[in-house]
Amino acid sequence: MTSPAAQTRYRVDGMDCAACATKIDTAVRRMPGVEDVNVSVTAGTMTVKHALKSDLAAIEKKVTGLGYTVAQVKGKTEPNARPAQDDAKDDHDHDGHDHADHAHAGHDYAGAAKDDHDEEVEGLHGHDHTPASGPWWNSAKGRLTIASGAALAVAFAVHTIWPATGPWAFIAAMLIGLVPIGRRAVMAALAGIPFSIEMLMTVAAVGAVIIGAGEEAATVVFLFLVGELLEGVAAGKARSSIQALTTLIPKTALIEENGTTREVPAESLSVGATLLVRPGDRVPADGEITEGESAIDESPVSGESVPVRKGVGDKVFAGTINGDAVLRIKVTAAAADNTIARVVKLVEEAQESKAPTERFIDRFSRWYTPGVVVVAGLVAVVPPLAFAGDWNEWIYKGLALLLIGCPCALVISVPAAIAASLSAGAKRGLLMKGGAVLEGLGKITAVALDKTGTLTLGKPQVTDIVSFGRAEADVLRLAAALETGSSHPLAIAILAKAAADKVKVPAASKAQALGGKGVKATVEGAVVFLASPQAANEAVKLSAEQTAEITALNDQGKTVSLVLVDNKIAGAIAMRDEPRPDALAGLKALTDSGIKTVMLTGDNKRTAAAIGKQLGIEVRAELLPEDKQRIIGELKGQGLTVAKVGDGINDAPALAAADIGIAMGGGTDVALETADAAVLHGRVGDIAAMISLSKTTMANIKQNISMALGLKAVFLVTTVLGITGLWPAILADTGATVLVTANAMRLLRWKGGA
Structure with missing residues (x-):
């Protein structure tokens, strides 16, 4: 145990x-x-x-x-x-x-x-x-670098005025920067890390003084401190990029209680509280609109430039901006559990995990640094001992090799790129659980997608209103009257259509639900029956034309309800869970990238085929969860690297079986623990964008590794040949680190390539 x-x-x-x-x-x-x-x-x-x-x-x-x-x-x-x-x-x-x-x-x-x-x-x-x-100049490293630079300038002045005391002045200038470096080197050695960059730096600087190169030793220490400072500033930029999201949330909120409004700290908001959000204000918490309709600017959170029109029942996220009307919002997540706070937390956790490439570089550097020390030692002693070379000359070259061997640029090349990518993705609502997932996404060759809630919106919408004797507006008006107050998905679809068309819905009385058949009530003195086709046919015989039209709608995967008024057919309403607005473009982006796509759904074959034909995707329908898992296995058996995209409700086995599991979600509903990655804003196009980000990142990493190793190789050769010395060596290391970091930081500006 x-x-x-x-x-x-x-x-x-x-x-x-x-x-x-x-x-x-x-x-x-x-x-x-x-x-x-x-x-x-x-x-x-x-x-x-x-x-x-x-x-x-x-x-x-x-x-x-x-x-x-x-x-x-x-x-x-x-x-x-x-x-x-x-x-x-x-x-x-x-x-x-x-x-x-x-x-x-x-x-x-x-x-x-x-x-x-x-x-x-x-x-x-x-x-x-x-x-x-x-x-930066107020930081400890900034002050040390400034002090070292000032001491070096003073040493040059002393050397110019009193040449005899110049060497001692350079040694003093060197010690200002070297003492803290040396202390860290000793502590690292005691902790079991003898080959630290500080140790290499300390040995090189002390060795340079011993062979009479005090001026170069002091300069190298200063350049080393400058390099560390630049690395720190660059690392800080990556570190703060995702934390900057937290500044989007306002510090205060207007809360309504007992008919009065008061201002409170946003962090004190609790679930269930009612907020008043004025036009132009940022939304202080995740919530649901209970009153009002407005255009919401979600660009700070989702990157979408076009405001989204939202009304009662719609969700809003903390940090988004209310456009043109007063809204009342019920808080659905405490300040510490809102979308932005969770994104920040998850990205930080993801940055702590390592990609396979990063782990390889780590292992490589453990052997690389001791190897450099051995090579530098051999360069310093073999030529003088074996070939009567000049000791000072070859010791100098050995010390330069120590500085060239600093592995900073190499080991930062991967994590800097991955951290920048994770941050850039998170700002777009693309969440990946670490470098392994980010790296794996670029290798995807097949994507299996759920239908309901993934390729479709997950809720029925009215697609057709058919007149069988009454005007279409009348058919919708009467159906809405019967469905008022119902929470059934089909009822919600009818009421939403009535609201969108600004239909005035009459009152209904004596309403009764007839199990398996429909709803009946009295509206404007007439008995109105909203029925299934079978129930309607039992009450009133449908004509051949009416039956044919209903069958055609059913063949398109639509659910049809008939409206009867005083036992006469008035019309029909067809509903279907429609594809997401970007589903067609999102799937095209995947296929254009050479990625195979397939729809896996538990829905009936007729409905699935209709959606599949509309979207141009291969369809596998009427599947149980274990069937989806089996198909994922079959795709992998064909040599494909498979991503499974779903809302997680019945996709858990398939998500686990896939190489990468991607959860589709919206706001706080996305179950971030279930899958390896999540498309926070529920856009199909973001799947291709996530894969594109992975490929862009891996290309950036290859560039970084090439720069880091290439510069070292060049200066290794030029140092052994006597062309370059200590100064260029440390500049090569610092320069490579800064170049690699700057190249990785370009990923922070990634806007999406789907």
């Missing part, structure tokens, strides 16, 4: 590159009681899975000793919490989830997201890179 474990999350201040994360990971992993560690440079976090009785103070002291500041994220420590997965497919329990009514109580999205935000605002004003810390 395994002992109970807890999981604690920290904000770590001062991490700039993957080498920082590796040092912290290695040191903390060796602490007693620690079972697993996950460190994310881009999120600025560390998650530790540990025994309940672990000494957290000792863990924090160990990280502090490495030169970082650490603060525990406020919130509960979760016993037996599941750590972020390197491979998001490993531990997904897909069974039993219901996306439509997914209960969020008990999940710590909200608390954690809120806690993270509070920690960012309240506890980390000293952070080197977050927006809350102010300009």
Whole structure:
């Protein structure tokens, strides 16, 4: 029986590159009681899975000793919490989830997201890179870099005026920057990481002084600090890009209670509260409109430039902007559990998990750095010993190789790109659970999609009103009168059509529901019967023409109800769950990318075939959940890499069987735990966009790795040949890191390529 474990999350201040994360990971992993560690440079976090009785103070002291500041994220420590997965497919329990009514109580999205935000605002004003810390020159690293640069300038002045004392001035200037670096190197070595970038830097600088290159040593230390500062600023940009979403939510809200309105902090809103949102105001919480109709600008959350018209019963998201009318909104999620807070939390967790490519680079760098040290040592001693080379010359070249060997640019090349992509995707409502999912999406060759709620809107709509003796408007008016107050999906469709056509609905009396047949009531003195075709045919014999028209509508997958007035056929209303507005274009984007598409549905073959023909997609209908799972297996057996897209209600086995499971959802209804990825705004086109983002990211990663290794290869050769020395070596490393990071940051501007 395994002992109970807890999981604690920290904000770590001062991490700039993957080498920082590796040092912290290695040191903390060796602490007693620690079972697993996950460190994310881009999120600025560390998650530790540990025994309940672990000494957290000792863990924090160990990280502090490495030169970082650490603060525990406020919130509960979760016993037996599941750590972020390197491979998001490993531990997904897909069974039993219901996306439509997914209960969020008990999940710590909200608390954690809120806690993270509070920690960012309240506890980390000293952070080197977050927006809350102010300009870079006010950070600890900024001040150290400025001091080192000033000391170097003074040393050059002293050397010019008093050449004899110049070397000592350069040594003093070097020590200003090197002492903190050396201290971190020693602490890392004691923690089991002897080949840290700080150690390479310290050995190179001290070695340069010993062979009389103090001027270069001081300059190299300064350039190293500049490089670290630039890396930190770039890392901070990636880190803050997703956190910037939290600024979309207003700080206050107008709440209505007992007929009065008062202003309260938005974070204090509770589920069920009624809000008044004026034109031009941002919506302060996720909710449902109870009164009013307005155009809602959802671009801050979804990226859509065109405002969406919404009315009573429609959902609105925190951070969106009310357009032209006063709205009353019932809060459906507390501030800490709104869509934006959950997106921030999920993206931060995703940034902590590693893609296969990133894990490979990590393993490679563990051998690469010691290998560089060995090669540098051989370059320094073999030519003088074996070929009578000049010791100073070859030691100098060996030291330059140490600096060239710094793995920063290489190890940051993958996580920087993945972090930027996850952030860019989240801003568009594309949520991916980590780098493994992001990388896997680009390999998809087949997509299986559910019908109801995925390719279609998930609710019937009136498609046809047929006159059999009365005007179409009259048929709709009478049907709406019978359905007023009903919550049946078909009734809602009829009432929605009546509202859209601005039909004045008369009152109905003596209403009665006839089981399996329809609804009957008295309207305007006449007995009106809204009946199924079979029930109508029993009451009044349908003509051949009427039967043929009803059959034609049924063949299109539509449900038909007939309106009878005083036992005479007045007309028919046809309804169907219609495709999403972007379904056709979304499927075309997938097929244009060479991806096979297939619809898997439990619906009847006639309805499924009608929708499939309209959308131009292969159809497999009348399937049980196990049938969907079997078909996914068949597709994989054909050598295809399969993504399954569904609303999760009856798709759980298929989502689990697919290489990538994608949940379709809207707002807080999306069950983010069930699948590997989620299309938050329910657009079919976003599936292709998600795959496009993956491919763009992998291309960016290949560019980064090529730049990192290419520059090192060039300077390795030029250093051995004596063309370049210490300065170009450190510039090559710093330059490569900045180039790689800047290239990765381009992904933050990704707008979608579907």
